[in-house]
Amino acid sequence: MEGVEYIYDEHGRIKGVIVPPELWEKLKGELFEPSRYRGIYKGRKDLEKSLKELRDEWERGF
Template structure:
């Protein structure tokens, strides 16, 4: 397996990382997929973006 490469900025801090594709594929496979955790909403046709906007509007106040 190839090594992970770090790219450093002028200040000496890590700015970027180059990851070998085989390692990236393993990491990508473990990403969180929120559609797996929709619970009771899984089979419903719900516009979550709209629902979230409406919930947000309930909390926005001009105090």
């Protein structure tokens, strides 16, 4: 991709990426946003908290 820069460690593994602001804005708009969907996740601000609460309902300690 044009304008994207990679940061490598001493072993040649990618450790970071520098993304131009225009590309970041485009990508950010494509991220998953649960409030865009219907159902139990609509309107939830903190998805991780909501998922934990749902998971806790099923833990019964058998």
